Amino acid sequence: MATYPLRVVEKSIEAEDAASLYFDVPQDLKGAFSYRPGQFLTVETENEGEAIARQYSLSSTPGTHQRLRITVKKIEGGVVSPWLVDRASEGDLIEVQIPRGRFFKDINEPTHVVMLAAGSGIAPILSIGRWLLENDAGHKVTLVYGNRTPDTVILADEVENVAEKFADRCVVQHIMSRANGNWDGERGRIDREFVTKHFPEWDDRSDDLPMIFYMCGPEGFMDAAESALQQFGVPLKSIHRESFDMILEDDGDEPGLEVLGADSPGELGATTKIVAVVGGEEYEADWAEGEDILAALLRVDADVPFSCQEGTCSSCISKLTEGNIAVRPGVLQTLRQEDLDEGLTLACLSQPKSKSIRIDFDEI
Ligand SMILES: Cc1cc2nc3c(=O)[nH]c(=O)nc-3n(C[C@H](O)[C@H](O)[C@H](O)COP(=O)(O)OP(=O)(O)OC[C@H]3O[C@@H](n4cnc5c(N)ncnc54)[C@H](O)[C@@H]3O)c2cc1C
Ligand code: FES
Incomplete structure (x- = not known):
């Protein structure tokens, strides 16, 4: 997924092994970087020539703080957290994806x-x-x-x-x-x-x-x-x-959980099509037997958000709007059954189960 360079405008040490980084968001990116409480940024960098990405929750509060803030605890032996805590400094540009995640759900009555x-x-x-x-x-x-x-x-x-x-x-x-x-x-x-x-x-x-x-x-x-x-x-x-540290349990050969979109356009077949909406754009991929939806979309260079590709980071959360899919049972370690009932899924754990599907990465 597209990343944007955000400048670190302040760094504060929170404890011996943790720091907060504050980012200014340029005027033209304010809309893209508006966020709900509890969402995270995905930080991208390179390690030994390989692109790597890690998620960091926004510890700032929308409407209260002008700047975005992430707060990072250093994991000994880790790749990204020691860099952010020990070496990143004011003035640095850090590549981040727009905020994602669905931890917080609206609360409709005093609670x-x-x-x-x-x-x-x-x-x-x-x-x-x-x-x-x-x-x-x-x-x-x-x-x-x-x-x-x-x-x-x-x-x-x-x-x-x-x-x-x-x-x-x-x-x-x-x-x-x-x-x-x-x-x-x-x-x-x-x-x-x-x-x-x-x-x-x-x-x-x-x-x-x-x-x-x-x-x-x-x-x-x-x-x-x-x-x-x-x-x-x-x-x-x-x-x-x-x-923050989940390892997906092996869900082996357990049958996939069904997620149903609005329409049910025919049986799965050799010509199954995946249409994805990302950042207002549409991407189309032909599905190859055995492939998860994320892999099919990455094959056609769709600009989909992803990171772990194993169901733990929730970056690839998306909403099925047409067709049917099956999702690996391990998804229930990250999402709830009620999320699946709303059509939400993780593209890296899902496969189509109808002749065509439409999946929306914006509508989450
Ligand atoms: C949705 C989400 C939000 C997150 N928000 C935050 C946040 O706000 N602040 C924050 O500090 N981190 C957060 N994390 C964790 C963060 O994304 C990284 O996983 C963490 O910083 C370790 O990355 P690393 O590159 O330093 O270590 P890695 O190179 O990924 O790991 C190095 C070693 O440490 C182990 N390890 C990795 N993570 C942990 C852990 N949490 N505890 C113990 N051992 C670990 C690994 O198994 C590995 O052996 C979040 C993760 C997710 C999925
Ligand atoms: S890419 Fe991390 S959950 Fe799908």
């Missing part, structure tokens, strides 16, 4: 939004939480933020400022796994036990608001939190999660 973040998972969580509070629609926010020690807390000042500014509607609770004796707050991790202990107080709000949950961080913590929430009867559709 108690409980947000669980671990480490750099705070980036999209803060963007969403702040957006909900700034655009006062009667929501309340409980933010639970887990870190190792107080000096590893990323975006600590902004979390504090948000808590103070919206003290009547926002509660922030820190939890540290390895704090020394001076820490008098909660100790441990956001795990099953923690959620089981705190759920009654999240639920016990006199205002009787419905609750939904957002979580972001390592898969293990989100699995544990999700299963504890389900024990309290929280339905999966009220739990939204974004993973």
Whole structure:
């Protein structure tokens, strides 16, 4: 997908191994770079002659911050994060794709939004939480933020400022796994036990608001939190999660899940056509047996967004508007059944199941 060079206009160190980069968006790109809270930028660069791409959630909040901000935690031995944290500096131009992702879904009634973040998972969580509070629609926010020690807390000042500014509607609770004796707050991790202990107080709000949950961080913590929430009867559709480090489980020979578009134009055959809409343009590819939709589109140089090609980054999220497809069951680690019911899919895990399909990468 097309990338745009954005200039780093400020860099701030967030903790010993994390930094925020602020980008100015030129006037002519403002429309393309408008974003919803919780969306991410895909940063592209080269490593040993190979193009590589990584996703970074926008930690800034649309409507509140003028500039785009990503907040990166350095992964030892990693390729891109050490470059961004240690070496990228003010004045650099960095190639990025336009914002993508569907972590945040509109909330239609006043709601108690409980947000669980671990480490750099705070980036999209803060963007969403702040957006909900700034655009006062009667929501309340409980933010639970887990870190190792107080000096590893990323975006600590902004979390504090948000808590103070919206003290009547926002509660922030820190939890540290390895704090020394001076820490008098909660100790441990956001795990099953923690959620089981705190759920009654999240639920016990006199205002009787419905609750939904957002979580972001390592898969293990989100699995544990999700299963504890389900024990309290929280339905999966009220739990939204974004993973930074997911590895798609082998879904082997399990049958594909069906996604249906508006029309059903005939049986799959040798002449199956894929039409994709990307950036307002249409691309057409003939499908070759066994190929996923993304591969077919890349073969004809369609300007489709992608990165991991294995269902984990959600860059290739798209909407089926005509025809039928089958998608590998592993998609349910990234999307929910309700997303599939809306026609959403990941092009890198999907194959056509009708004579023609139309898939839209803009309408997500
Ligand atoms: C939708 C999305 C949003 C993201 N948003 C953010 C963000 O806001 N901030 C942020 O810091 N990161 C974020 N990430 C993670 C980011 O895209 C990179 O995966 C991460 O920075 C590692 O990239 P790297 O090139 O440094 O390491 P790589 O070269 O990709 O990996 C090097 C080694 O580290 C391991 N590794 C990779 N990621 C992790 C991890 N998270 N924890 C532990 N080990 C790991 C790999 O398995 C590999 O062995 C996001 C990822 C996704 C999919
Ligand atoms: S390219 Fe990453 S999910 Fe499809």
